[in-house]
Amino acid sequence: MRFLLPPQKFLYMWYNEKMFNKPTLREIIEKIRIIFSDIDRNIQVFQKKTALSCQNGCGQCCLSPRVETTALEMFPLLEYLFSQQQVDTWHKKAQDVSFNGRCIFYEPDVKFPNKGRCLVYAHRPGICRLYGFSAFINKNGKRSLVTCSIIKNKENET
Numbered sequence: 001m002r003f004l005l006p007p008q009k010f011l012y013m014w015y016n017e018k019m020f021n022k023p024t025l026r027e028i029i030e031k032i033r034i035i036f037s038d039i040d041r042n043i044q045v046f047q048k049k050t051a052l053s054c055q056n057g058c059g060q061c062c063l064s065p066r067v068e069t070t071a072l073e074m075f076p077l078l079e080y081l082f083s084q085q086q087v088d089t090w091h092k093k094a095q096d097v098s099f100n101g102r103c104i105f106y107e108p109d110v111k112f113p114n115k116g117r118c119l120v121y122a123h124r125p126g127i128c129r130l131y132g133f134s135a136f137i138n139k140n141g142k143r144s145l146v147t148c149s150i151i152k153n154k155e156n157e158t
Contacts, residue, residue, distance in 0.1 A: 029075045057115035061131045062106035073125040080123040
């Protein structure tokens, strides 16, 4: 499995690759989409090797106001919303909740409590792709999985 680049290294490499010509916003967005595709492929490999995955329709991470994203990883979603002429609609929804609370793109399922779906799944930011499938180097120098309690509980049951 290939490791992904941190955003600052990606931007540094991209900037130098263009020989100090500033990339256009569309070029940056396309590079982000390529990174997101790479993340998705790596997660699929990880899921096959470990059998760890999010439960279909879970969305518990979407309910947490503590899950934050960066402006950079929101560019592809923003471009999509502009192309669909939905920016004002979603901005109003965010304003209505004072830019707090659960993710505005999460739609709870009316038939099944505690389930729902992402309304912009194909364009979701990086944190949404990686949530539950990240790792950190612990004090012993080994990788430790960072995942949600639902996936941890599912793992402990098996």
